[in-house]
Amino acid sequence: MAQTAYVDSGDAIGEFPEDAKKRKPKSGLIWVGSRRSFRRPLRTSGSRGDSRYPSVKKRSGTRPESASSFPRFVADKLPSEHAPYATGADLASCLPFSIPRDEPQWAFRGILVSDHPEEVRKRFLMAMLADVPGLLAIYSLPDLRVAYLNGAANKQF
């Protein structure tokens, strides 16, 4: 069964658009337009017992209270049957760095569908990391070799 990740980093709180749900895209990443009203908590009522997913409260200008309890990669929080939806803000709270709130260009949203959960995890993570402003580098330990670099490292100026 295909897994789907719906993502948006908009600040507005609203209902997830029905048209996006019905779109049923083929496998791959599809960027949704400029609508900024997506909103869905990571943890649904049916997954209360799953401690891997944070309880996300409605935003009032602050990050979810549970953000600090998720130091791991956002990939760990990616969709499962318990949490098929997540806003960008929810996921960003799991990222290994702070969201630059004064960076309006930084926004990620999209729909990702795949029959392979691992592909969902990896492609979703890569799509998110690629949009991070500035340089994002991930080094393996203990040798400190580059494991990932985002596009900022290669920009032409």
Next chain:
Amino acid sequence: MARQISSFNPGGAADLLKSTLFENVGLSSRNRLEAEILPQTSCAGSVEWRLRSTGCWGGEFLVSAVFRRLTDNGIDFLCLNAQEAAKHKK
């Protein structure tokens, strides 16, 4: 607003995936990286520093960097998110 890093690897000329963190940090910051930043990151999980980064052509520039230690599937990583710092007054 934070500025984007502008001179790390212009045109993607270098294969940075073969480099290490120490090759991406300026000479003047390497000691501090080894003596302070990495140990603190290991202990605290996350630290924020200003340091000199070096591009693949050798030019150094001041960045505001956040280091975080991560674990994914039992493997440890060090994550660096850096943005070029605003010009300092002399």
